[in-house]
Amino acid sequence: MSAAASTARQDRRQLLIWLLPPLLWFTVFMLIPYCMLFYYSLGSTEYMTFKPGFSPANLIRVFRAEPYLSVLLKSARIGAFTAIGATILAYPVAFCLAFHTRSARAKFVIYLLVIVPWWAAYLVKAYAWKTILGTNGIINALLLDLHIIHEPLTLILYNQFSVVLTLVYIFTPFSILSIYAQLERIPTSIIEASSNLGATTFETLTKIIIPLSLPGVLAGAIITFALATGDFIAPALVGGPDAVMISNVVINLLGVAFDWPMAASIGIVVIGVGTALISVSQYLEHRAQARF
Amino acid sequence: MTPIIEARQLRKHYGGPLAVRDVSLAVNEGEFLSLLGASGSGKTTTLRLIAGLETPTQGTVLFRGRDITNVPVAQRDMRMVFQDFALFPNLTVWENVAFGLRLRINRGRVTSDQIKARVGQYLDTVQLSGHAAKMPHQLSGGQRQRVSLARALVTDPPVVLFDEPLGSLDANMRKVMQLELKRLHRELRKTFIYVTHDQEEAMGLSDRVAVLQDGQLLQLGTPDDIYFRPNCAAVANFIGAANVLQGVAEVAPGRPLGVQLTGGLRLAAADNAAGIANGEAVTIMLRAEQVRIAPAAGNTADGLRAQITERLFLGETVRYELDVPAAGLRLTAIAGGDHLRLSLGDDVIVTVDPRNVRVLPRGAGPRVDA
Numbered sequence: 093m094s095a096a097a098s099t100a101r102q103d104r105r106q107l108l109i110w111l112l113p114p115l116l117w118f119t120v121f122m123l124i125p126y127c128m129l130f131y132y133s134l135g136s137t138e139y140m141t142f143k144p145g146f147s148p149a150n151l152i153r154v155f156r157a158e159p160y161l162s163v164l165l166k167s168a169r170i171g172a173f174t175a176i177g178a179t180i181l182a183y184p185v186a187f188c189l190a191f192h193t194r195s196a197r198a199k200f201v202i203y204l205l206v207i208v209p210w211w212a213a214y215l216v217k218a219y220a221w222k223t224i225l226g227t228n229g230i231i232n233a234l235l236l237d238l239h240i241i242h243e244p245l246t247l248i249l250y251n252q253f254s255v256v257l258t259l260v261y262i263f264t265p266f267s268i269l270s271i272y273a274q275l276e277r278i279p280t281s282i283i284e285a286s287s288n289l290g291a292t293t294f295e296t297l298t299k300i301i302i303p304l305s306l307p308g309v310l311a312g313a314i315i316t317f318a319l320a321t322g323d324f325i326a327p328a329l330v331g332g333p334d335a336v337m338i339s340n341v342v343i344n345l346l347g348v349a350f351d352w353p354m355a356a357s358i359g360i361v362v363i364g365v366g367t368a369l370i371s372v373s374q375y376l377e378h379r380a381q382a383r384f
Numbered sequence: 385m386t387p388i389i390e391a392r393q394l395r396k397h398y399g400g401p402l403a404v405r406d407v408s409l410a411v412n413e414g415e416f417l418s419l420l421g422a423s424g425s426g427k428t429t430t431l432r433l434i435a436g437l438e439t440p441t442q443g444t445v446l447f448r449g450r451d452i453t454n455v456p457v458a459q460r461d462m463r464m465v466f467q468d469f470a471l472f473p474n475l476t477v478w479e480n481v482a483f484g485l486r487l488r489i490n491r492g493r494v495t496s497d498q499i500k501a502r503v504g505q506y507l508d509t510v511q512l513s514g515h516a517a518k519m520p521h522q523l524s525g526g527q528r529q530r531v532s533l534a535r536a537l538v539t540d541p542p543v544v545l546f547d548e549p550l551g552s553l554d555a556n557m558r559k560v561m562q563l564e565l566k567r568l569h570r571e572l573r574k575t576f577i578y579v580t581h582d583q584e585e586a587m588g589l590s591d592r593v594a595v596l597q598d599g600q601l602l603q604l605g606t607p608d609d610i611y612f613r614p615n616c617a618a619v620a621n622f623i624g625a626a627n628v629l630q631g632v633a634e635v636a637p638g639r640p641l642g643v644q645l646t647g648g649l650r651l652a653a654a655d656n657a658a659g660i661a662n663g664e665a666v667t668i669m670l671r672a673e674q675v676r677i678a679p680a681a682g683n684t685a686d687g688l689r690a691q692i693t694e695r696l697f698l699g700e701t702v703r704y705e706l707d708v709p710a711a712g713l714r715l716t717a718i719a720g721g722d723h724l725r726l727s728l729g730d731d732v733i734v735t736v737d738p739r740n741v742r743v744l745p746r747g748a749g750p751r752v753d754a
Binding site: 285286287292295303304382 | 435437441456458459462463464466467468469471472473474483484487488519520521532535539
């Protein structure tokens with residue numbers, strides 16, 4: 093055997109050694125669970141015990157039997173509102189960070205302020221909103237003290253609005269970082285060129301900066317949408333009966349009803365829809381991505 | 385006539401040393417003026433102050449006699465061509481060129497037919513008519529710079545600013561674009577202010593050159609002035625290859641000015657004798673191509689004996705570094721590449737025409753204060 097061939101073989105073996113841990117991880121924690129999920133979704137239950145089978149009945153039930161489809165759509169709507177809200181809040185922050193923060197220290201501080209809430213547990217943050225929005229919460233107390241209202245508002249907690257609000261608060265950092273990463277790529281000279289050609293700040297924003305930042309906006313929106321749609325803590329804590337989301341349904345099917353095949357079917361549908369959405373958004377991102 | 389652009393005592397301070405130190409210059413209508421200097425000389429900052437992309441710490445910028453120091457960039461009648469082209473990556477070539485005009489459509493100053501005609505005309509001018517629908521990233525560097533040029537010219541600004549526009553192009557493309565810029569300037573009769581670190585480019589293109597160093601304007605003059613009559617050693621050293629030497633003037637009635645160099649060598653100098661006293665310390669400049677060398681072997685001509693310590697073949701010319709042991713001097717000489725084939729270590733005879741020995745003015749040059 094030639095020396096070159098032996099080196100090539102050695103290289104391949106080394107590559108395999110490097111790839112083994114991630115491959116193993118992927119197989120054990122992703123591939124096998126997905127297969128199991130699919131396997132469970134095709135089965136059925138009898139007297140609260142799982143019975144293996146090969147029937148798509150449960151998958152069809154996700155679309156046919158109430159409340160699955162309507163809860164799924166409601167979750168998607170809450171996810172969409174969250175994505176929109178997070179984008180609206182994140183854009184100015186990312187813009188400031190990218191273009192109006194010259195000193196590295198100020199940049200670091202803002203960056204830190206964006207990240208720091210993530211050091212606190214999610215549950216705590218969701219609970220915080222409960223104390224802000226609740227009947228005896230900060231907002232009601234303030235409005236009562238100011239004599240703007242005479243009895244506590246109940247409209248602001250335990251509904252879809254409070255869920256969206258909480259989710260927006262929690263997931264906005266993802267949008268900020270995603271939009272910021274895209275804005276950061278825009279060379280200063282392009283903005284200077286625009287104003288040099290006579291564009292006002294607003295014209296530069298609408299004609300140049302926003303179109304160029306679209307891929308980041310899209311990427312941020314899809315992350316927040318996905319995270320919010322699948323959330324179960326916010327609806328459980330601040331949601332109330334009106335804001336039950338798909339993950340809460342899955343939890344109930346698993347832990348209360350012991351209907352694993354139905355839970356797995358919902359999981360499969362959510363994964364399928366999610367994959368499709370991410371593919372579409374990736375395609376759009378790619379199309380919107382200007383090459384500098 | 386009022387200059388179209390005038391900078392008065394412009395100063396820019398970012399923290400640290402001054403980026404621009406009290407630069408004053410006037411640019412005439414239709415002129416091609418270059419700001420020449422090494423990196424960090426303040427040339428780009430000066431241009432950006434004129435464009436309004438930076439605010440001066442002190443000083444004023446005037447446009448046709450009117451103070452525009454506080455006029456925003458978008459309202460100044462100047463267009464800039466950037467070193468990195470700064471094309472809008474989300475717009476096609478056509479849309480890039482039309483950008484400035486389309487902004488005016490909103491303000492009712494131009495119609496969409498006029499835009500079509502003008503954009504077409506300027507794409508023609510820069511020979512890019514066939515590329516109108518392409519995106520900037522599909523073009524070569526030279527083509528991108530043409531787009532950026534067309535984009536700047538299409539709005540018909542009286543002043544066009546260039547920030548090292550050819551800096552990111554390869555050597556051949558630079559030469560092509562230099563000719564193109566020269567042609568455009570001649571045809572359009574606009575005022576061009578051009579920043580470059582390339583002295584040949586500055587000399588070749590400009591009507592006048594402003595030489596900057598450490599934020600200061602050292603000399604402003606025609607390429608001829610800058611080259612043959614530098615006002616200080618810094619300019620002489622920066623432009624071309626020059627021998628700048630220190631010496632003491634020897635003035636005697638009825639005799640031409642002589643300069644006793646530090647090494648003991650005496651040079652006759654024809655020019656600029658007026659006002660220099662006997663025994664005064666002077667700085668002289670001798671252009672490298674005016675240092676004549678000939679093989680020493682079998683040569684009986686009067687001249688300095690020197691030895692070649694370095695030889696650089698540059699194509700059209702050959703650059704020689706010479707060691708003159710008798711005077712403890714090192715000289716640079718440039719000779720035509722065709723007529724002399726001297727080698728490293730050869731002994732040569734050096735002759736200098738007194739008319740080419742230039743005595744530099746006293747007191748000029750960069751200030752050393754903070």
